[in-house]
Amino acid sequence: MTDSVETVLFDIDDTLCEYRRSGDELLALAFEGHGVEPFFTIEDYYARYAEFAETTDSIDDLRTECFAAIADGQGRDPNLGRALANAYTAERDHRNVRALPGAREAVAALSDDHRVGVVTNGPPEMQSQKLAALGLDDAFETVIHAGYDAPAKPDPAPFYRALDVLGGRPESAVHIGNSLSSDVAGAQAAGLKSVWLDDGSTPDPVPDHTLKTMEELATPPWRS
Known part of the structure; x- marks a missing residue:
């Protein structure tokens, strides 16, 4: 059996772990706490996330600016969006994650x-908490x-x-992730x-390989 893969890269969210409390749940609590009928979804937030990544210094600032922009786009007071973001942040604990079966x-x-x-x-401050909670901060x-x-x-x-840090080459590397639009498309764009x-x-x-669960990595699909 041969293995042409020397370097393995992983995504974190919904690949290595998932939140015990979903974003949908936290957003619903934020709306409920302010007595406001929901006027956007968690998918609306995720869809605009990247717009604010380079102009904010933390995930909390990013969420605040994103929620304010979404509120403004819906004809609502941007300050209401900021208040909802604060309520969401107060409920979110990035350490409250569970490993997907087989990930560790x-x-x-x-x-x-x-x-x-x-x-x-x-962002580093968010993702490092997840890895620490999983016991993977030094992995x-x-x-x-x-x-x-x-x-x-x-x-x-x-x-x-x-790959530069690891001394790896795209042609002998794989990336494992759950997102077609970011993980699969990005890996393929980089030649992995x-x-x-x-x-x-x-x-x-279309990905090169598909897993039903992370447990399938006990026999990596790229080995032949």
Whole structure:
């Protein structure tokens, strides 16, 4: 059996872990706490996240500016958006995450004979708390916070940055993630093989490999 892959990069959110309390739940609590009928969804927030990544210094500031802009775009007072963001922030605990089945085991096993790193769209102060809560804060040789250390995925730059640190080459590297639009598209743009954690959607772009669960990494799909 041969393995042409020398470097493995991981996404974090909904790949290594998930929040115990969803964004939908926190946003609903924020609206309820202010006695306001919901006028945007968590998907609206996620869709505009990248607009504010380079102009804000923290995830809390980003959320505040994003919620204010969404409120303004809906003809609401931007200050209401800021208040909702504060309420959301008060409820969010980035340490309150759980590992996806097989995630910790996959990192441990693959690090035995691969260089391993992370490429995540998320600010350092937020993502570091998640890795610490998972017991993975010392598991990776590099963590690239795309949108902060480099442009956000699917830009190829954060993948190149991780490979530079690890001494890896795109043609002998894979990236594992759950997002078709950022993980799969970004890895392929950078010349890496893409491993997609299937969320039930129609794959476009088509990944090189598909996982139903992280437990399948016990037998990596790129080995032949």
